[in-house]
Structures are given as structure tokens and as C-alpha cells.
Amino acid sequence: MTDINLDDLTHLQAINKKLTSGYHISEQDTLMWQELDQHIDAYRALFNALGHDLQHDSRGYYYFGSDESTPNMGKISRAIALTIYILIEHYANTGKDPMRALFDEVNDLELMQTLVQINKHLFDQLEIFSGSDLRKDVYLRMVRLGLAREVENGFMLQAPIYRYIDALMEVNEETYLGDDE
Amino acid sequence: MIPAKKLLNTLTEHWGVLELLFKRFKMADFSLKDVQNAIKQKQPSWSNERIYKETNRLLNQDIIIPLAKSSQLEINRAIADFATFLLQEEHLGLAQEINVLVDDLARLGNRLAKAGEIEDYDELRRFSRIMDDRVRKIMKLFSHNENAILNIVEQAKANNAVQSLQKRYQAVIEAFDEYIEPMLEMVDIRGDFHACFNTIETQISLQIEQIDRLGKSYQDKRMLEQLRTRILEMHLVGRESLRKSADMLMPLREELRRNNLITRQAAKVLGLVRKNGVDNMLSAVQPNFVSDSQRFSLGQQRHIIAYMAGLVDFEHDEYELPEHQDVPAYQSPNIPDYNDVKSQFKKRFKKATKKSQPLLSFLDESYPDLDADEMLFLYQKLISDGDLEISQSQEKVKIKIAQQHFSLYPFNSSPADDKQATEQ
Structure with a gap:
């Protein structure tokens, strides 16, 4: 049993607030990240007892694992997934190294417009009809979840995107949920 | 045969130029003009004549040699190898x-x-x-x-x-x-x-x-x-x-x-x-997030599990009956035995029945050591005793017993009806 000294956990309140809202704490959130890094055992024990599942990914982020999403959250997550997969394809098509470009390039409004234009058919299903829709419905939400950060003229994706890349590798024909004709 | 020392001197003198040529052309050929440009770039102050002379020097010493049947030039292979070694610009061998x-x-x-x-x-x-x-x-x-x-x-x-x-x-x-x-x-x-x-x-x-x-x-x-x-x-x-x-x-x-x-x-x-639609394809694999609405409900399975896990460890603090020797010995209050008080009271008021006397002042006089509450205890015992003849006064009286002030309708020692005392 880990002894938890609440006095040591100076950022508990901020961390708890962020994590319970689905935020991913990555290395860019220096203060909270360091705090978690130093007292990981205490935090894990504490959150476990509260029924949260604190996950640490070695690629540099902490989050609360969850087995289910609210319908709304699920929709957002699918939109983010689609955007990221389309981004990977887009970078690959333009001859860039997708994994590098994904984290190094700024996603500006122009890029968003291009993405939506090229994949209109797909984004229509998620009621995203323009680049600014994409910005509002996907990128701003990614910022709120700690998957991206806002920079001068766009967004930069952050390490927690790896959750989607892991998910990508899991997809195959069997995961298809549709009813067969 | 060119003396080695002379060659080395030229090399040190023109190393910048050679390095430039080497890096720019990477083993490929180049023209005389390129060499002159390179020298010019390294030594901007030199006159055209000087540059021409230096170029010739490089050529004469076989540092730069002409390609066969062409006006193009290349760096002498031996010098090039030496340069690759010096610059660590090595290419992978087989x-x-x-x-x-x-x-x-x-x-x-x-x-x-x-x-x-x-x-x-x-x-x-x-x-x-x-x-x-x-x-x-x-x-x-x-x-x-x-x-x-x-x-x-x-x-x-x-x-x-x-x-x-x-x-x-x-x-x-x-x-x-x-x-x-x-x-x-x-x-x-x-x-x-x-x-x-x-x-x-x-x-x-x-x-x-x-x-x-x-x-x-x-x-x-x-x-x-x-x-x-x-x-x-x-x-x-x-x-x-x-x-x-x-x-x-x-x-x-x-x-x-x-x-x-x-x-x-x-x-x-x-x-x-x-082919299959976004929701159908991605629902099964999408990462899930904890959301705000879940924060305020305990409905989530894992919350319940954590709660139950908490219950498993829960133990009542067992109620322990005190051991016999732990009980503090009963300390009787400082009250004299009631029967003694009663007999003394009877004895006292047998003589003085004509005049009614306040009960409390009797107690106060007889037992000056008692506390106020102990005195009141005896007082209420006496007044509720049917054997004694006492009567209640009709006026409210302030009485001081054992440094405490009371105002009450006191009972007095006189043959009268039994009435309840109203204490204040």
C-alpha cells in the first residue's frame, strides 16, 4: 500500500481537474507533467481509489483511461480519428514523411480547408462542411483534450496523438460494425 | 616529379578553394572558370592576373588535372582521397x-x-x-x-x-x-x-x-x-x-x-x-475519453468497482465493553444519607412548628459544605416526601445557598398542602 501524503501533491487540484475532463497531460504541460512524473505512485494509488484509471504512456503523456465514451464524446473522437488518418494520407501523398510531418508541421486553416475539400464525402458524415468547421469541431476540441496546442497561426499536434495511431493499427475488416446485407 | 613539400604548400595555401570545389562538385568535373570563381570567392581581393597565375599553379602541380579529351577538369584522385579522409566525407565502400x-x-x-x-x-x-x-x-x-x-x-x-x-x-x-x-x-x-x-x-x-x-x-x-x-x-x-x-x-x-x-x-x-461509413468503421477502435458529464456521476462501472473495493476493506470499529477494572470507582457525591437528613429535619422542626421556616435555609445551615446542586437534590427529596409537612410560599423569593442565587417559590416547614416547587 502506497502512503499518500496529500501535502506533497501540490498540483493535485489542477491535475485532477484536467484529467477528469479528458485532458491528456503531456510534456508541454511542464509543471503538471513533472509533478506527475515525480509522484506517479501516489497519484496512481489515489486516482485508483477514486475509480479512475491513470495511464502513463512512455511516449510522454498521462491520461485517464476509459472504456466507454458518452455518445457526444464518441462522435468527437471519431472526428479526430478521421482527421488524423486523413492528415497522414495527405502528408504521404505530398511526399512527406507522415510521422514527422504530423508532429512538426503547423496545421493552419488553409490545410484544414484542403483536407475538407479533398475528403468532402467523409467529413460530410460528421457534419463538417468547411475548414472552419474542422477547426471548431476538431482542432479546438483537440486542444481541450491536450492532443494539440494552439500556435501562432494554427495548431501543432502533440504526443497523445499516438493513441489514434495505435488505434489505426488495430483497424481491420473485422472491426467493421455495420450490418451485412 | 614535383617536390612533396612544394605540393603540400600549395595545398595548404589553396585548401579553402579545394574544399569548396570538392564539396560543390563531389567528384564530378568542372571547368577552368569554376576554379577561378572559387579562388575569387575565397580571395576577393586578388587581381585577375593573380587568380590566373594561381590556377595555373594548381594545374602545373597536378592538383587539378584535365579530363582526357576534354577541357573539363577534375581533382587529382590521390588528392581527392586525401580530402575525403580529411573531411570525413567518406562514401560507403563495398x-x-x-x-x-x-x-x-x-x-x-x-x-x-x-x-x-x-x-x-x-x-x-x-x-x-x-x-x-x-x-x-x-x-x-x-x-x-x-x-x-x-x-x-x-x-x-x-x-x-x-x-x-x-x-x-x-x-x-x-x-x-x-x-x-x-x-x-x-x-x-x-x-x-x-x-x-x-x-x-x-x-x-x-x-x-x-x-x-x-x-x-x-x-x-x-x-x-x-x-x-x-x-x-x-x-x-x-x-x-x-x-x-x-x-x-x-x-x-x-x-x-x-x-x-x-x-x-x-x-x-x-x-x-x-466504403462502410465513418461511424461503422471507427466506433470500435476510437480512443475513449473521460468527459465532464461523467465526472459528476458515479454511474460508471469503474467508479462502482472502486466503491465496492473500498467497501471490502471497510471494518466497523468494534465496540469494546469496558473491563471491570477499567470502570472508575463510583464516587458518591458529598451528600449525607437522606434518612439522616430527614430525621434531623423532623427533629429540628418538631420544636418549631409554630413558625414556618424556609427549607433551604435549614439545609444551608445544617450542611454548609454541600454544593448548590447537592443541596437542591436534598431539597427536592424533602419536598416530595409525603411524611413531612411543608408548605409552599406564595411569593417569589431570592435565596442564596452555597454562593449561588436562586429565585423560587420556596417550600417552608409548616403543615400545609403538598405543592410542586417551581425552581428557577
């Missing part, structure tokens, strides 16, 4: 090169053994010198290739996201397939390389033994010993260098494989999504 040298080494080893057999010490010396030279060459190649691989790795890692994956990693893949893998195969403990060195080593050891035994040509012994050490060292260095090279290249190769995998998978998944 595994074959090393292989050929090793084969040659094996051949020379056999000749050496033969020369030893017929006791031809001049030959022995000659072969051992040639072998020594070969070994040095191999070592040079190892370090050269190691540097070349370092360059390749650096280039591949250089922040150049615009370049396509295929291009960026081409050199890595080539290096791996054409150098590292055959080389690893070669230096493998069961490979030819190893066997060959074993043979050479035994051959040389045998010669050394022979020399020891016969006592002839003793000065050659040292040379042979040195050769043997050098071969062993080469073997070690080679293995080390290959291991290092492979370690540098491996992550990049993995990265490439993974990147390709991700790109392919993304294309495949998007294809499936186009």
Missing part, C-alpha cells in the same frame, strides 16, 4: 572490397607458411610485410565505412521533412543491404572470415615456434608477433565497428518500416471508411 583483401590475406598467409617451410627468410619477411599492409588497409576500410555510415545516418535524420520517405531512407537501406548484412555474415563466428583468421594465426604461430626452436632469423620473430597481434586486433576492431554501424542504422530502418506500415494502414483504413 563489403566486397574487404572480402577481396581478406582473401588476399589468406593467400599471403599460405605463401608465408611455405616460405617458412623452406626457410627462405627473405620471402618470409616480404610476405609478412605485405600482409601487414593488407591488414592496415582493412582496418582503414572499417573506420572509413563506419564514418560513411555515420554520415548516412545524419543525413537521414536531418530535419528535411519535405524529402520523401523513400528518398530519405534509400541510403540507409542500401547501406544495410550492401554493407552491413554481408559484413555481418562475413564476421560471423562460423563464417569464412573467422576461419581464415584462425588459419593465418596458426600459420604465424607455427612460424614463431619454428624460429624459437631453430634460433635462426631471430629478428623476424618480433615482426611476426606484431603481425599476429595486428590481425587479432583487426578482427576485434572490425566486429566492433560493424556492431556500431548496425546499431546506428537499425533504428532508422525500423522507423522506415514503421512509417511505411502506418501510411499503408492509413490508406487502407480510409478506404474501408469510405
Whole structure:
């Protein structure tokens, strides 16, 4: 049993607030990240007892694992997934190294417009009809979840995107949920 | 023949120019004009005449030589090799090169053994010198290739996201397939390389033994010993260098494989999504997030589980009855026995029945040690006793007993009706 000294956990309140809202704490959130890094055992024990599942990914982020999403959250997550997969394809098509470009390039409004234009058919299903829709419905939400950060003229994706890349590798024909004709 | 010192002077003087030419043209040819431009760039203050003279100097000393049947020029091969060595701009050699040298080494080893057999010490010396030279060459190649691989790795890692994956990693893949893998195969403990060195080593050891035994040509012994050490060292260095090279290249190769995998998978998944719809395809795999609305409800399964887990550990603090000896001994209040009080009261008021006396003042006088509450206890005992004749006064009276003030309708000692006291 880990002894938890609440006095040591100076950022508990901020961390708890962020994590319970689905935020991913990555290395860019220096203060909270360091705090978690130093007292990981205490935090894990504490959150476990509260029924949260604190996950640490070695690629540099902490989050609360969850087995289910609210319908709304699920929709957002699918939109983010689609955007990221389309981004990977887009970078690959333009001859860039997708994994590098994904984290190094700024996603500006122009890029968003291009993405939506090229994949209109797909984004229509998620009621995203323009680049600014994409910005509002996907990128701003990614910022709120700690998957991206806002920079001068766009967004930069952050390490927690790896959750989607892991998910990508899991997809195959069997995961298809549709009813067969 | 150009004196070496003169050549070296020219080289030091024009090293900047040569470096520039070398880096810009990378072994390709260039024109006289290019050379002059390069000099001009390095020495902007020089006059055209001076530049012309210096160019001629480079040409005359064979540092820059004309290509056959052309007005184009190139850097002298020997100088270029020297420059690659100095600049560490090495290009990866072939595994074959090393292989050929090793084969040659094996051949020379056999000749050496033969020369030893017929006791031809001049030959022995000659072969051992040639072998020594070969070994040095191999070592040079190892370090050269190691540097070349370092360059390749650096280039591949250089922040150049615009370049396509295929291009960026081409050199890595080539290096791996054409150098590292055959080389690893070669230096493998069961490979030819190893066997060959074993043979050479035994051959040389045998010669050394022979020399020891016969006592002839003793000065050659040292040379042979040195050769043997050098071969062993080469073997070690080679293995080390290959291991290092492979370690540098491996992550990049993995990265490439993974990147390709991700790109392919993304294309495949998007294809499936186009066919089957976003929700159908992605619902099963999408990452889930904790959301705000869940924060305020305990409805989530894991919350309940945590709660139940908490319950399992829950224990009542068991209620412990006090042990007999733990109970503090009963301390009777400082009250005199009621019966004594009663008899004293009767005794006292038998005589003075004519005049009613306040009960409390009687108590106060008789038991001055009692506290107020103890006094009141006796008082209420007395007034509720049916045997005594007391009466209640009709006026409210303030009485001081045991330093406390009370205002009440006091009972007095007189034959009267029993009434309840109203205490305040």
C-alpha cells in the first residue's frame, strides 16, 4: 500500500481537474507533467481509489483511461480519428514523411480547408462542411483534450496523438460494425 | 616529379578553394572558370592576373588535372582521397572490397607458411610485410565505412521533412543491404572470415615456434608477433565497428518500416471508411475519453468497482465493553444519607412548628459544605416526601445557598398542602 501524503501533491487540484475532463497531460504541460512524473505512485494509488484509471504512456503523456465514451464524446473522437488518418494520407501523398510531418508541421486553416475539400464525402458524415468547421469541431476540441496546442497561426499536434495511431493499427475488416446485407 | 613539400604548400595555401570545389562538385568535373570563381570567392581581393597565375599553379602541380579529351577538369584522385579522409566525407565502400583483401590475406598467409617451410627468410619477411599492409588497409576500410555510415545516418535524420520517405531512407537501406548484412555474415563466428583468421594465426604461430626452436632469423620473430597481434586486433576492431554501424542504422530502418506500415494502414483504413461509413468503421477502435458529464456521476462501472473495493476493506470499529477494572470507582457525591437528613429535619422542626421556616435555609445551615446542586437534590427529596409537612410560599423569593442565587417559590416547614416547587 502506497502512503499518500496529500501535502506533497501540490498540483493535485489542477491535475485532477484536467484529467477528469479528458485532458491528456503531456510534456508541454511542464509543471503538471513533472509533478506527475515525480509522484506517479501516489497519484496512481489515489486516482485508483477514486475509480479512475491513470495511464502513463512512455511516449510522454498521462491520461485517464476509459472504456466507454458518452455518445457526444464518441462522435468527437471519431472526428479526430478521421482527421488524423486523413492528415497522414495527405502528408504521404505530398511526399512527406507522415510521422514527422504530423508532429512538426503547423496545421493552419488553409490545410484544414484542403483536407475538407479533398475528403468532402467523409467529413460530410460528421457534419463538417468547411475548414472552419474542422477547426471548431476538431482542432479546438483537440486542444481541450491536450492532443494539440494552439500556435501562432494554427495548431501543432502533440504526443497523445499516438493513441489514434495505435488505434489505426488495430483497424481491420473485422472491426467493421455495420450490418451485412 | 614535383617536390612533396612544394605540393603540400600549395595545398595548404589553396585548401579553402579545394574544399569548396570538392564539396560543390563531389567528384564530378568542372571547368577552368569554376576554379577561378572559387579562388575569387575565397580571395576577393586578388587581381585577375593573380587568380590566373594561381590556377595555373594548381594545374602545373597536378592538383587539378584535365579530363582526357576534354577541357573539363577534375581533382587529382590521390588528392581527392586525401580530402575525403580529411573531411570525413567518406562514401560507403563495398563489403566486397574487404572480402577481396581478406582473401588476399589468406593467400599471403599460405605463401608465408611455405616460405617458412623452406626457410627462405627473405620471402618470409616480404610476405609478412605485405600482409601487414593488407591488414592496415582493412582496418582503414572499417573506420572509413563506419564514418560513411555515420554520415548516412545524419543525413537521414536531418530535419528535411519535405524529402520523401523513400528518398530519405534509400541510403540507409542500401547501406544495410550492401554493407552491413554481408559484413555481418562475413564476421560471423562460423563464417569464412573467422576461419581464415584462425588459419593465418596458426600459420604465424607455427612460424614463431619454428624460429624459437631453430634460433635462426631471430629478428623476424618480433615482426611476426606484431603481425599476429595486428590481425587479432583487426578482427576485434572490425566486429566492433560493424556492431556500431548496425546499431546506428537499425533504428532508422525500423522507423522506415514503421512509417511505411502506418501510411499503408492509413490508406487502407480510409478506404474501408469510405466504403462502410465513418461511424461503422471507427466506433470500435476510437480512443475513449473521460468527459465532464461523467465526472459528476458515479454511474460508471469503474467508479462502482472502486466503491465496492473500498467497501471490502471497510471494518466497523468494534465496540469494546469496558473491563471491570477499567470502570472508575463510583464516587458518591458529598451528600449525607437522606434518612439522616430527614430525621434531623423532623427533629429540628418538631420544636418549631409554630413558625414556618424556609427549607433551604435549614439545609444551608445544617450542611454548609454541600454544593448548590447537592443541596437542591436534598431539597427536592424533602419536598416530595409525603411524611413531612411543608408548605409552599406564595411569593417569589431570592435565596442564596452555597454562593449561588436562586429565585423560587420556596417550600417552608409548616403543615400545609403538598405543592410542586417551581425552581428557577
